[in-house]
Amino acid sequence: MTDQPPSLHDQPVHLGLGATADVEPLFTGDLSWYEGYVARHGGDGAEGRLVSMHTFGEAWDVWEVHPNGHEVVLCVDGSIELVQEIDGAEVQTTLTAGQYAINSPGTWHTANVDGAATAVFITAGEGTQHRPR
Numbered sequence: 001m002t003d004q005p006p007s008l009h010d011q012p013v014h015l016g017l018g019a020t021a022d023v024e025p026l027f028t029g030d031l032s033w034y035e036g037y038v039a040r041h042g043g044d045g046a047e048g049r050l051v052s053m054h055t056f057g058e059a060w061d062v063w064e065v066h067p068n069g070h071e072v073v074l075c076v077d078g079s080i081e082l083v084q085e086i087d088g089a090e091v092q093t094t095l096t097a098g099q100y101a102i103n104s105p106g107t108w109h110t111a112n113v114d115g116a117a118t119a120v121f122i123t124a125g126e127g128t129q130h131r132p133r
Contacts, residue, residue: 008120012052015122016044027052034125042126050125055118056080056111062130065108069124074100078117084109095119 006023014022014037022041027033041048046068053076063085073082075095082093082101085108092112093101103109105124110133 008051008053009055012050014041014044015049015051016041017047024050037125046124046126048124048126050123051120052123053118053120055116056113057116059112059133060110061133063108063110063133064128064130065106066103066124066126066128067106068126069105071103071109071124072100072120072122073103074098074120074122076118076120078113078115080117080119081112081114082109083112 010026012024012027014020014024016022024037024040025033037050049069055077073080073095075097077097079094079096082095082103084091084093084101084103095101108131
């Protein structure tokens with residue numbers, strides 16, 4: 001009997017210094033999971049990347065920003081409308097399977113979803129902030 005490989009939905013991956021890749025503990029989505037992530041990998045600073053996959057059935061209820069690095073958003077199923085705040089204006093970009101967008105450092109962003117959509121996020125998470133939508 002062989003072990004099943006991890007699912008990116010359940011166990012994100014940390015890409016770290018020295019071209020390392022570490023499988024993370026089961027994703028709970030709560031603040032304690034993120035606090036544990038920072039404790040495990042905070043030493044990688046802005047160069048560390050969290051690779052995760054999430055499925056959404058509705059629009060996000062928050063805006064977020066990653067001030068210390070770029071974030072890649074890759075749609076893998078369905079359609080997701082990425083909303084970025086650029087120069088005081090909201091810019092919408094609709095992504096379908098295989099398409100991606102990049103959130104530049106300091107770009108506030110959120111997303112709209114009509115139906116269901118799954119996306120992979122490659123995030124420079126150090127210093128991430130949230131605000132209500």
